Amino acid sequence: xxxxxxxxxxxxxxxxxxxxxxxxxxxxxxxxxxxxxxxxxxxxxxxxxxxxxxxxxxxxxxxxxxxxxxxxxxxxxxxxxxxxxxxxxxxxxxxxxxxxxx
Amino acid sequence: xxxxxxxxxxxxxxxxxxxxxxxxxxxxxxxxxxxxxxxxxxxxxxxxxxxxxxxxxxxxxxxxxxxxxxxxxxxxxxxxxxxxxxxxxxxxxxxxxxxxxxxxxxxxxxxxxxxxxxxxxxxxxxxxxxxxxxxxxxxxxxxxxxxxxxxxxxxxxxxxxxxxxxxxxxxxxxxxxxxxxxxxxxxxxxxxxxxxxxxxxxxxxxxxxxxxxxxxxxxxxxxxxxxxxxxxxxxx
Numbered sequence: 001x002x003x004x005x006x007x008x009x010x011x012x013x014x015x016x017x018x019x020x021x022x023x024x025x026x027x028x029x030x031x032x033x034x035x036x037x038x039x040x041x042x043x044x045x046x047x048x049x050x051x052x053x054x055x056x057x058x059x060x061x062x063x064x065x066x067x068x069x070x071x072x073x074x075x076x077x078x079x080x081x082x083x084x085x086x087x088x089x090x091x092x093x094x095x096x097x098x099x100x101x102x
Numbered sequence: 103x104x105x106x107x108x109x110x111x112x113x114x115x116x117x118x119x120x121x122x123x124x125x126x127x128x129x130x131x132x133x134x135x136x137x138x139x140x141x142x143x144x145x146x147x148x149x150x151x152x153x154x155x156x157x158x159x160x161x162x163x164x165x166x167x168x169x170x171x172x173x174x175x176x177x178x179x180x181x182x183x184x185x186x187x188x189x190x191x192x193x194x195x196x197x198x199x200x201x202x203x204x205x206x207x208x209x210x211x212x213x214x215x216x217x218x219x220x221x222x223x224x225x226x227x228x229x230x231x232x233x234x235x236x237x238x239x240x241x242x243x244x245x246x247x248x249x250x251x252x253x254x255x256x257x258x259x260x261x262x263x264x265x266x267x268x269x270x271x272x273x274x275x276x277x278x279x280x281x282x283x284x285x286x287x288x289x290x291x292x293x294x295x296x297x298x299x300x301x302x303x304x305x306x307x308x309x310x311x312x313x314x315x316x317x318x319x320x321x322x323x324x325x326x327x328x329x330x331x332x333x334x335x336x337x338x
Binding site: 046047048049050078079080081082083 | 120143144145146147148149151152220221222223224225227228
């Protein structure tokens with residue numbers, strides 16, 4: 001299973017506070033697979049994000065639904081810091097459609 | 103004092119600062135200031151979490167088992183020990199102490215310790231808004247007492263001229279020593295510190311203050327999550 005497929009799976013994980021998935025939000029910094037284990041580098045839009053636990057749990061449970069994935073390790077990273085420049089075009093469009101300034 | 107103890111002091115102070123900000127989320131002079139207080143409180147609680155997370159990477163966690171029983175185990179400035187009773191205290195903390203912590207974070211980010219260089223950079227982005235908020239309210243004018251208190255405690259928190267912060271500066275872990283930190287704080291706030299020189303003879307290098315820090319019972323209970331449990335018993 002390629003990292004691309006895992007990235008596509010993560011597109012189904014939505015930010016609990018904003019109408020956008022976490023890939024288009026630009027907070028997924030990397031996904032690696034080694035056998036049954038998947039490792040994800042993830043950041044958050046703010047260090048005080050109150051939704052961190054929800055997002056971590058959603059990422060973990062979604063990846064565990066992929067065939068052959070038995071273990072998910074998530075590294076929360078802060079470098080480089082997230083900014084709105086990390087939004088994809090789709091992410092930016094989704095947020096703007098909801099009236100959010102980005 | 104080690105770098106880890108300094109980082110713990112930064113973390114503890116930010117945790118208390120976040121808590122005090124949050125207490126004003128329904129008491130500030132305007133709805134916008136209420137919301138800003140809540141947002142800044144959330145930021146600083148988040149910053150404290152990340153700072154606590156740096157301790158392991160620094161190879162030393164100075165927190166002992168007495169954190170659950172001894173309020174003095176929190177390395178906080180006296181300014182945060184009890185709830186603020188005036189908006190001037192909020193503004194002075196927002197403008198002076200929060201900025202003082204940001205200046206120290208800048209010294210860490212520009213220093214030589216990798217974990218601090220990488221993890222703390224985002225704090226500087228987020229703190230920019232705290233600074234703008236504090237400076238704006240400061241310009242509206244506040245009582246001199248809290249302002250002088252905040253400046254005094256900021257200078258004391260930076261430490262004496264030849265103390266451990268200066269040593270960490272000379273070794274490269276911090277990009278600034280106490281003199282440079284104060285100069286940077288004054289430059290950002292476009293003023294000179296409105297207080298006289300500190301008498302360092304009674305200064306405690308762990309609490310980073312000349313005065314004893316006293317945390318009231320309710321604050322200590324909140325730090326341990328006990329107050330929240332009163333309202334959310336199912337979460338215990």
